[in-house]
Amino acid sequence: MNPQLPPVAPSVTAELVAALTPRLRKRLDAGVAKVAGRPTVREGDVVRIAVDDDTGLELHTSDGVVTSAEAIRCGCLLAPDCLHRAAAASAAPVADPTEPASTTPPPPDSTALPATAVPSPHPIRTGTGTRTRSGTAIPDRDGTQSPGSPQPSPTAPAAAPTPISAPALPADTATPEQRAAAVALHEAAAEVLEAGADGAGAVLQAELLRSAHTARLAGLPRAASRAVAVVTALRAARGADPAYRLADLVAALRDVLLLAHRLPAATGPELAELRGTVRQPYTPDGSLRLYGLFAEPVLTATGYAGAITWTADGAGRLYTVADVAPGGASRATGAAERAVRLGDTSLTHRELSRAGLAVSGATVSPTGRLGAGAGVRAVRASGVAWHAEPLDRLWAVPPAEQVSRALTGERDLLFLDVTLIGTAPEAAGECLVADCGGLMLRLAAAHDDPALPHRENLRLLASARGARLRVVARLTPAPLPRALLLAVSHPTDPGVRVDLGLDRLRRADLPVAPKSRAVPGAPAVDEAPVHLLRRRVHQAAAGGRRVLAFPGSRDADGARLRRHGLGTGGELLAELQAAAADRPRDPFGRLLPADTGRFARAWLGAAVYTEELDRALCAAAWGAELVGLAGCTGPANGEERADPPAPSRSAR
Structure with a gap:
């Protein structure tokens, strides 16, 4: 992936790859590597790539994003049916499917951060809502545009206000289009898992992007956003991006398979949660007296950068003010000196993190993000130290x-x-x-x-x-x-x-440490061997089914899991390895294609189990109560649903 190229809409990449002949599809990955390494020149809304001495590519953007196949033009003799256009689209960052990128300021109280602009994969909780951050572009799990996933994002100018009407209630069951989109997503994600990051080239990525576009059109923004996160992680892996983390790919792939698995049978509130939302509503919150806590930078592999400043009110509720837009490391490091876009205040993010803010007419999203509407007024106020009330x-x-x-x-x-x-x-x-x-x-x-x-x-x-x-x-x-x-x-x-x-x-x-004082090092930790299952989950995502199909002993790891009281984990590991290795044969003894559906179900069960077990062990390690443990998928044959057992004594 070349971050110097403008983001390309998922549907554009899918369309260009689908138009290639079988012969050109085989050469697509080589073409992507060539285009990604070529220098680029940006002139206004046009980005030019010199493929060679005689061939040039042009990418025409609208609000910073390539939104149509016609916007990618090539000067070679085979154009427009050439390999270069598809290679350029496959080498560029993926535009978020739920919100176009833009360099214009966000409209008041209605924008949401692109789901791809997130610094870490862990949920961030603010106020009464949630948002997600990702170290390498993992979007909000609920499909909302927050960030880190939370920050004001550049979007198109706000439309004229419309009369307020009662919100439409979600249907009790998924529509036929949503069920079909979920099936297509599951099939595309299963093919990616079958190949692994090493084998999931531009063609498989395009199929997943096509499924993401279909899901967005069917009203499934959460699934579409997570599918784009999978493609982003795959491109980072195949491009040897230093920001790539295998855990991010595993998390995104698990989310896509889990959403596609649960959507067809979900009803009521569960279905609404699985669908997700494109924008977050902002509700009036009156006057606020806020105290700066700290600021953190945002820098993602998908080309977004900026800063988020965290504040708290007198009751301890957290609020965020953010500035995130397309950019690189220089924008992330310099965003702290940019003025906060809230009311008439001239505070920078660095100053706000240590000062205070008095806001009137405040509007707040469910994640605690402060809106910047025309009716919002904000002025600087005094801050307090962390050791003083109310912080x-x-x-x-x-x-x-x-x-x-x-x-x-x-x-x-x-x-x-x-x-x-x-x-x-x-x-x-x-x-x-x-x-x-x-x-x-x-x-x-x-x-x-x-x-x-x-x-x-x-x-x-x-x-x-x-x-x-x-x-x-x-x-x-x-x-x-x-x-x-x-x-x-x-x-x-x-x-x-x-x-x-x-x-x-x-x-x-730093203080001067007393030379005579001996400080102990980190103690040894007696952990439950959850890593035995997690390692196989990660190996499959990286190398595909074949890395788990090699002959060898399959019993030692499962037996060790059972000895530590993790019997379900042992069964999931056995099923995962069996699904990877078992290949049926036809009457003539020839190997038939592997059952990608069975392998995907087995992998999903193991991935969800390790995530939930990590939460249970984390709660045990901190001495915390864990309420509402979601459980996880049991054996891949679907005969029963198994919840993680209680943490073993060694895990504590």
């Missing part, structure tokens, strides 16, 4: 209660008092280990992009062993207490706060 009450809530609230869908921000005690190795690098009320808590960097100071700040904090800090972190469901570090109090001045994604610590900011 201090956020840290007064016991950690177990905060975790329980995060796991059950309210918000995933944690406000903790910790003492740094050491570091621990992880797959993505070292993380901090801190004592949080007797719990050994792991604090990892919230973003790995080198343009952002997260990792560098974490490395400096690792040398401040013994320092007592007040921190804001985002919960990561895991078998042991773990969170992503967003902001901390200054190591030598508790009245000063440091936004770890925007501010840079210096060695002089």
